[in-house]
Amino acid sequence: MGRSVLVNGRVFDGTKVLADGTTVVVEGSRITSVTAAPVETGPEDVIHDLVGKMLMPGMVQCHFHTGFGTDAGNPSPYLGHGMPAAFLGMVAAKNAQIAIDFGVTSIIGSSNGDLLDVCLKEAILLGHIVGPRVIPCTREMIASGDSADGDNRSWYMGVQHHGLIRRTDGVENMRQAVREEVGRGCEIVKLAISDGHGSQIIPEWNYISEEEIEVAVETAHSRQAMVRAHCPTRTGIIQCAKAGVDIIDHADMIDDEGIEAVLAANATVVPSFLWSERFMGIAEGWDYANGPFPIGNGFPETQERTDHRLAGIKRQFEHSVSMLPKMRDAGVRLVLGDDYGFAMMPHGDYASEMELYVKLGVPPIEVMQWGTRNGAQAMGRHGVDLGEIAEGKLADLVVLSGDPTSDVLVYRDPSNIELVLKDGQIQKDLLTTAV
Ligand SMILES: [Zn+2]
Incomplete structure (x- = not known):
């Protein structure tokens, strides 16, 4: 040959x-x-x-929602999950093709319902469709009371099909959830530690307990699966890193102690600033009080609380931006990947995330290192084969x-x-x- x-x-x-x-x-x-x-x-x-x-x-996209995107571009929180699972599968196939078109040859899933990531991976391996190498992710493991668990939001998260979220209260439920989902072919487990990142103010507390994080990591690692966590809070970042979570998503409120914990754990951080930046850029022009991203329980919002929320989001974003040079100087492993498929975040718009980091002072070659070498490190494949x-x-x-x-x-x-x-x-x- x-x-x-x-x-x-x-x-x-x-x-x-x-x-x-x-x-x-x-x-x-x-x-x-x-x-x-x-x-x-x-x-x-x-x-x-x-x-x-x-x-x-080939580029590695480290925060990839394969089935999101039926309504990308619209200010809607549904993420397409009101659609039947079969349709979401086709959306995932389309997104996989888009990734290839943009030179992305590996993706790390970041939660999906309906075993979409596993199905996508298998369909690509079998040659049914074109797409990148997939590390399939579980559903989003949440604690009861998480904002995704609110009465007004949960219907599209879980009803009608094997939806986006899975309730995992307590150590035994968490252990069982991780065992089941990894048993079905998922190779990375997603934990939703707290609210926040982008469209919500980040609280100072977490939904998922330290014990639950620890058992998730222990169970996943015992099955050679990884763990990632939606982790905006200061304490969540530290707890997750200390427990051995492999990928810390967003890390909005990271501080010096968090950086130390992440370095000690050799964890990866996905800063994913684009969604936050884009949300703030357009949120001010919305009829936010009656708009598509209501606070927590979904009731219409007062102007006062809306203003408070936007001011808080802005303040927290400024903190994240101020910590970026510190993370880089300290040698934290940073990677590319943002919430593509979300409203205003069409798949394929990967250049916008890179452009944002360059605007924030990261040299283009470093951004490309994040997108290639560091991504492969996050997959555990650098120095091995990718x-x-x-x-x-x-x-x-x-x-x-x-x-x-x-x-x-x-x-x-x-x-x-x-x-x-x-x-x-x-x-x-x-x-x-x-x-
Ligand atoms: Zn995400």
């Missing part, structure tokens, strides 16, 4: 840009050579001349016209993403068809 020989491109290996003239050779599913020396080729080899283009590892361009690694590779290590907006237009390989297999190819 012939090889793919990628020549004359600029190569970003997940950490740094390699010397000009580096050639990358792919054979089967693996990268077999990364060399500055000339490579002899034969008639069976496919040669890609990448002059003016960049070659880099997230880098090196001999022996899996050939998850992307060719772009343009250089995202100097301008992340290359990712705005999917026509800039010209070739996508996953496991050495072509997922998207505009290079050949363009000739």
